[in-house]
Amino acid sequence: MAPPLVVVTSDAITHNDASWSGTPSTYVTAVAVSGCMPVQLPVIAQTLDPAPLLDVASGVLVTGSRSNVHPPLYGAEATEEAGPYDEARDRTTLPLIRETLRRGLPLLCICRGVQELNVALGGSLHAELHEVEGRNDHRSPPQPDLDARFALRHDVTVARGGCLAAILGDGPVFVNSVHRQGIDRIADGLTVEALAEDGTVEAVSVTGARAFALGVQWHPEHWVRTDPASKAIFEAFADACRAAQSARTKEAA
Ligand SMILES: N[C@@H](CCC(=O)NCCCC(=O)O)C(=O)O
DSSP states (O other): OOOOEEEEEOEEEEETTEEEEEOOHHHHHHHHHTTOEEEEEOOOSSOOOOHHHHTTOSEEEEOOOSSBOOGGGGTOOOOSTTOOBOHHHHHHHHHHHHHHHHHTOOEEEETHHHHHHHHHTTOOEESOGGGSTTOOOOOOOOOSOHHHHTOEEEEEEEOTTSHHHHHHOSSEEEEEOOOSOEESSOOTTEEEEEEETTSOEEEEEETTOSSOEEEESSOTTTTTTTOHHHHHHHHHHHHHHHHHHHHHHHHHO
């Protein structure tokens, strides 16, 4: 059987003075090394309806990005300081998340992706997490060495008996941290799956989802080949995508 198709989100970027749509290769590579075929959903000025792609896909990966979710989408003010923004991405990913869940397709959301998941379902974000009383600074110092920027840096506590515990076990997990924003008001349809020691929500699942539906604030894609927890998350997602593909094949028979 051909590998399951996994939709991977993109960002609106500028490259060689032109508008491009793209995503870091680490996300595409993590999907591929997990045995699935990544298919990038482009972000352009005209909002694309993902339905034709979701009709043949077996999963969706919503990637991280330096850009921030546009604050009016969760009732906050779009100040210049709270940017950069990527409204074209927001217009693409929020409906994509809701449609993926409606169809019961596997969904993995990473960093900006978990923030989009929370906003798509009605939650809100802290724009500057490090300025919130009692919270740590979850940013990674900007540096050209990606392995240093995405180095594993702090423990998160996995909620006992939850979806993430079924993948990683109940103990602490050592993760990286490359985010300035974080979940504030958690959407009604989400269950907390992991917390940082300062109370920051580090992972959620979609309550009662028909398939794998997990969001993590850290970046398992970066260490998918070498870090057991990172690999386990992508393997569990890929297994869910293979199951979705098999179910679609049986339905079509
Ligand atoms: N912009 C959001 C989400 C952060 C995120 O997805 N980080 C990915 C890596 C960004 C980089 O390459 O620096 C936030 O800041 O919370």
